Amino acid sequence: MRHVALMVASLALGQILLPLAAFSKAPALSQAAGTYEVSGTSQIRFSVDQIGGGGINGRFTKFSGRFRIDGRRIDASTISFTLYPQSVSTQERRMEDFLRSSAVFDADAYPTVTFRSTAVRQTGDDTAVVDGMLTARGITHREQFSVRLQGFNRNDIAFNVTGNVYRSRYRMDVGTPIYLNVVKFDMDIRGVRQ
């Protein structure tokens, strides 16, 4: 008798837990459908390794962006993002000046670096890959970023976005091979629902 009772109980428990499990298994991203504005609390970090260890670690403090998550078709979601290289920040003022100068971003002539998504592909419960066109110094190339959903509630959403960009494509390869060609982006994007 006790066995039967236990079985019934566990069955009932299963019934309750099942939808929750399904929820966490199903693309959580779809639950976050909506249009968001990138918040100023986001962190746009990048690093460039240098020969012999160490490297440049920096971030951009001025940027803007919007994204729309399509609840039914994640791959119909879109992202656009702009950053202002004038706002680059590192441990060294001379390095910042160099990055803003005509040697790298040429921030006076090209005040923005932009990204427009062309394809979004969900790769896991909380992960996706975003393809898009990156424009810097007037040169446009296809780049890919990996996105991981970190959490969301009714108003806010948080992603970690990573990606490697070859700066030589944008004629920013000054300093190679002392500084590597790869710029590693590691960004914490906070979105505020519109």
Added chain:
Amino acid sequence: MRKQRDDGYGIVAICLHWLIAALVLGLVALGFAMRRAGIDPALQFSLYQWHKSFGLLALSLAGLRLLLWLAAGRVAPDPDLGIIERRASTATHLLLGLLCLLVPLAGWAVASTTTLNIPTFLFNIVVIPPLPMARSVDAEGFWSWVHATTAYTLLGLAALHSAAALFHHLVRREGVLMRMLRRRAVEPAPPPANEGRER
């Protein structure tokens, strides 16, 4: 330093002298040019890297010359020179040789203390580690001052030194400059004995 020799300069000393002289003059010009305000920043970056590579090459050649001095002794002044000229030339040569070591060492100290922390990648082949010094704005400023001051002192002394060499050559018509241009005369080999191979 070993006692002085008076058999003139050998091929190694001559090659070292002119290589180092060319490098030093080029490096002063390069150093001056790369520090100009308004220079293209990308060009400036690569000039700095070339400057460090050629500067370290100059340092190693100057180190070789020091070893040569220690091993073989320094060459005695030209016998045509008066006593004051001999003293002056010896002092100048020692000071020039010393500055050829101090200037690049101070440059290396700049690269080792700067908070920019840019690696020294010798001719893009091998990473030269920084000297074991703490990085700080003050240390960089100090060594930068030492490097520039000793570099321009070296340039001034080299100008004086070459003026003296040219003076002895063109005005006094003494063999001082020629000593540094061609290898010391080798004693003619004694004719082979007991061999009746007269022509």
